[in-house]
Amino acid sequence: MAETVFAPWDDPNEKPLIRFQNVTKRFGEFVAIDDLTLDIFEREFFALLGPSGCGKTTMMRMLAGFETVSEGSIExxxxxxxxxxxxxxAVNMMFQSYALFPHLSVYENIAFGLRRGNMPKHDLDARVTEMLKLTRLEKFARRKPHQISGGQRQRVALARSLAKAPKLLLLDEPLGALDAKLRQATQFELMDIQEKTGTTFVIVTHDQEEAMTVASRVAVMDEGRVMQVATPERIYEAPESVYVADFIGDVNIVAGQSTPMGEDRYHISWAEGQQPLVAASDRPFTDGQSCHLAVRPEKIAISAERPADVDNAVQGKVLDIAYLGNLSTYYVELPGGQIIKSQTANTRRISRRTFTWEDTVWVSWTATAGVLLAQ
Structure with missing residues (x-):
């Protein structure tokens, strides 16, 4: 039997768990959130992604009740x-600093909220044991926070936040304090725990890789507005604006003017004395309209000879090479000064590079490799 894909946002009969309706939040003259409308569904792992000061933490604090809404409503x-x-x-928030009680054991840290809620001893013990098991901390129950690692402290904070079975858990940059390798492992743990508990998670992060790894959907924010909300695949493959294309991953953006060529095809004039580029787009563009073609580096081939039968091929010279172990990125300067990044997978061990600095090369891509954007 085919597994049903989790996509409540595509089902018009699904009621969202959280609904922001025309929410504005002002701090004096400053508008932190600007007329925001957004739905988040039950059991989602939802990421709010954006640069510092874009309003993502303010949204989270409004959900938690630490900030009030200036206009609009949150349901x-x-x-x-x-x-x-x-x-x-029915909301709990896990802070960046974890805010554990240093004098209490791991067990007591997790039990703290339950004791305040006067849970009977037998139930409390069962619940804390369940949380220790979920976060794989059984062995550390008697230790104090300073006797365990950063990654373990992070799990204690998570166990404590989930102990009261909130409908919604808010995570503010929860992995900020961990090193790169541990972050990666912890991202998968978070996803696993979120799936097991069925709790709705909303995570705030400025780390695009993290958002793309953990989230069912990502809201990319800028200056208090949501620029696009979609699954990680859609955000990467079908960004709706130059801002979103540029914010997520690496991208080449070529500005130009469009000329319709029939059947969803366009010619893009982009540089003096250069052949127009060919791009496919199901969004309509008018004759002479300003546009931006966004093409991911891994979709651009690099070769010594001009490739035959390809929609777009431009000659340039290798300006720089970034070797990332599994990948090499070539920075190729085109005649007009534009730099195009082409990324190739290093499947074989490098005995010698195919191309080196100052080499003349061709970069090429298909008409469907890029996304044509209006703004």
């Missing part, structure tokens, strides 16, 4: 949460 499970105090919301 949680169909209820307007404006009047609900933070401690009465």
């Amino acid at each position: 949680l499970a169909g209820q307007d949460i404006a009047a609900v105090p933070p401690n009465k919301r």
Whole structure:
């Protein structure tokens, strides 16, 4: 039997768990969130992604109840949460600093919220044991936070946040303090725990790789506005603006003017004395309209000879080479000064490079390799 794909956002009958409706948040004159409308569904792992100061943490603090909405409304499970105090919301927040109690053991840190909720001892013990097991901390139950590693402290904070079975868990840059390798392992742990508990997670991060790894959908933000909300694949392959294309991963962006060539095809005039580029687009562009062609480096081939039968081929010279072990990125300067990045996988061990600095090369790509963008 085919597995059903989790995509409640595509189902018009699904009711969202969280609904931002025309939410604006001002701090004095400064608009932190600008007329934001957004739905997040139950069991989603939703990422708010953007540069510092784009409003992602403000959104999270409004959900948690630490900030009030200036205009508009936020609903949680169909209820307007404006009047609900933070401690009465079915929402928990895990902070960047983890905020563990240094004098309490791992067990007591996890039990803290449950004790305050007067949970009977027998249930409390069962619940804490379940959380220790979920986060693989059974062996460390008696230790104090300073006796365990950063990654383990992170898991304690997660176990404590999930102990009260919130409907929604907010994670503010939760992996910021971990080193690269541990971050990667922890991302998969987070996904695993989120799936096992079925809790809705909303994570704030400025790390695009993290958002693309963990999230069911990503909201890319800029200056208090959501630029695009989509699955990681859609954000990468079908960005709706130059901002989103540029924010996620590496990309080449060529500016030019479009000329329709029939059947969703366009010629792009982009540089004096250069052949127009060919691009496919199901979005309509008019004659002479300014546009941007965004092409990912891995979709651009590099060769010594001009390739035959290819939609786009431009000659240039190798300006720089970035060797990343599994990949090499070639920076090729075109006659007009534009630099195109081409990325190739290093499948064989490098005995000698095919191309080196200053070599004249051809970069080529198909009409469907890029995305044509209006702004």
